[in-house]
Every structure is written in C-alpha cells, then in structure tokens.
C-alpha cells in the first residue's frame with residue numbers, strides 16, 4: 350500500500366547540508382499497522398512528511414495505493430490537482446492535534462469536508478458519523494479548549510478520516526498523552542484499522558507503541574532503516590536489535606562455564622508445549638532455567654526462556670535440533686560474555 354524506494358531528503362540551510370533520509374526503502378502492506386521507531390533526529394518525521402509530499406524528497410520514489418506521488422507536481426499548500434486528490438486518501442494525525450481553537454469539534458471535523466466541496470447537510474451528517482466512530486458524539490458543540498488531550502486527539506483522528514482515506518499517517522500521535530490515554534488512542538487506531546481496513550503508518554520513539562499496536566516495524570537511525578519486517582518475523586531473527594528491544598532479556602543469568610546456554614523464543618501455538626520437560630525426558634539431561642518471560646507483542650503471546658544445558662555445544666547439537674523441530678527458535682549464547690553466538 351505504501352512503498353518508498355531509495356528515498357533521500359537533504360535539507361540545505363545556511364550553507365549546511367543535513368541528510369535526513371538516506372536511501373530509505375519501506376514497504377507497508379495493505380491493512381497493516383506499521384511502526385517506524387528511532388531516537389530523536391533519526392529522520393522519522395521527515396519520512397512521514399515525504400510519504401504525503403508535505404516535504405518533497407530530494408530523490409527516490411513514494412508510491413501510495415498505486416500512485417507515484419513524487420511524479421505529481423506541487424507540494425504543501427501549492428499541491429496540484431492530482432496531488433490534492435491523492436492526498437485526500439491519506440489522513441494524517443499530529444502529536445499536538447492541530448485543531449482550530451475558534452471552531453467547535455464538529456466544525457473542525459467538517460473543515461476538510463468543506464474543502465472537498467460537500468454541502469452543509471452532507472458535511473453535518475458525515476462529521477456526526479465520524480464523531481460517533483471515535484466516541485465523541487456528545488462533544489460536537491464543544492470547543493477544543495474544553496476537551497482533554499485524549500479527546501482532542503480523537504477529534505484529530507475523526508478529521509483525518511473525513512476524506513475516507515485508505516491510509517492513515519500518525520506523527521507521534523500519543524507522545525503528548527499520559528499512559529492510559531495513550532492506550533485508549535492506540536486501541537482506537539487498532540479498531541479503525543480492523544473495522545475500516547485502514548492501513549496505518551505511525552512513527553514513534555516509544556517501543557511500547559510498537560509492541561502494543563503494530564504488525565510490522567522498522568528501526569531508523571541516521572536517516573537509514575537499519576531493520577524492518579513483521580514483528581513475529583523480527584522476533585525470530587537472529588541478532589535482531591528490534592527483537593532485543595521489544596523483548597529484553599538483560600536480567601537473565603549466564604550459566605556455568607563449560608555448559609551451553611540457549612535462548613528459546615516461542616510464539617502462539619508453540620507456547621503451549623511442555624518442551625522443557627520433553628527435552629529433559631527425551632535426552633535424560635538436567636536443564637537449568639536461567640530466566641523466562643512472557644509478553645504480548647502485536648496481539649500475540651510471545652515467550653522467551655534462557656536455559657543451561659550440561660556440557661559444551663557439540664554435546665548439545667541433538668537436543669538443540671530437537672527444540673528447533675518443535676517450531677521453537679533457538680539461539681546459542683556464548684557463555685563467556687553472554688552475547689548471542
């Protein structure tokens with residue numbers, strides 16, 4: 350649904366050049382919630398602003414729902430007709446809501462509908478439907494100043510949905526909200542994604558946002574995408590930085606020298622199998638559990654366990670193979686420094 354190819358953005362200001370995006374390839378599938386995470390300055394905002402051409406990329410391409418946006422003339426308020434048309438199908442929500450304080454909630458949601466050219470009755474009906482969808486039907490006549498942060502963001506989301514978009518871009522939509530309100534806004538985004546089949550691309554600096562709502566994620570650093578993929582896939586990827594951050598195991602023990610320490614990741618169905626006792630029984634070995642944790646990631650139960658097997662790696666090739674045959678992801682940990690071998 351959204352594809353960027355070799356996307357580059359270089360800002361030039363006062364004789365200096367800043368490369369905010371450096372060859373970004375991103376592929377967001379239709380109907381998924383895709384999160385881009387990274388520290389401040391990684392290029393996340395620039396990326397999302399290039400996706401709807403609020404910012405023109407220096408080079409590379411952006412395709413949304415089959416339309417190559419970079420090929421359409423104009424930008425920001427000077428967008429040409431084709432670009433305006435394409436952008437109507439891309440809603441955007443902002444960290445600071447960007448509501449007009451002099452307009453009521455209903456009038457804020459009606460604004461894009463006025464621009465589209467709907468008449469008063471149609472606008473009224475559509476805005477009422479959208480406010481109902483985000484749970485704010487009773488606040489239509491209020492002004493933004495009378496709402497909580499979470500309610501303001503709900504208005505922002507209703508306004509973003511006015512053009513019946515296929516894609517919703519979210520620029521740190523929950524960063525200004527407390528944890529409980531964050532959860533309710535993320536769950537609203539998830540519901541809209543499911544009910545309307547909306548594709549959501551969000552940027553965040555919080556790993557918890559990725560963990561709770563995303564199907565896929567990309568990690569950005571220095572204008573580049575360092576890692577990307579489905580969360581399930583990333584959790585099963587050897588040495589994945591995102592997987593480590595989504596599911597840290599730092600507190601676990603490292604075992605005795607001479608023994609083999611393995612990390613086992615299990616997801617969904619495999620979590621129900623009593624694989625530790627099966628392993629102990631089948632190979633008549635004593636297994637020492639060094640640590641274990643279970644989390645909900647992307648709506649699935651995922652577990653990780655670090656166990657110590659007696660003897661060196663050579664002696665444990667067969668038991669490790671047995672675990673892999675059960676559909677478990679198994680990595681050997683180098684007992685000298687705790688790093689994954």
Ligand SMILES: Nc1ncnc2c1ncn2[C@@H]1O[C@H](COP(=O)(O)OP(=O)(O)OP(=O)(O)O)[C@@H](O)[C@H]1O
Nearest residue numbers: 360362367369387388389390391392393394395396
């Ligand atoms: N209009 C601009 N002019 C010059 N440099 C810019 C401009 N906008 C962003 N930058 C620079 O581009 C780089 C990427 O910025 P960007 O805002 O995209 O990162 P970010 O990951 O969204 O960070 P944050 O979470 O702090 O917003 C930074 O070095 C930033 O200073």
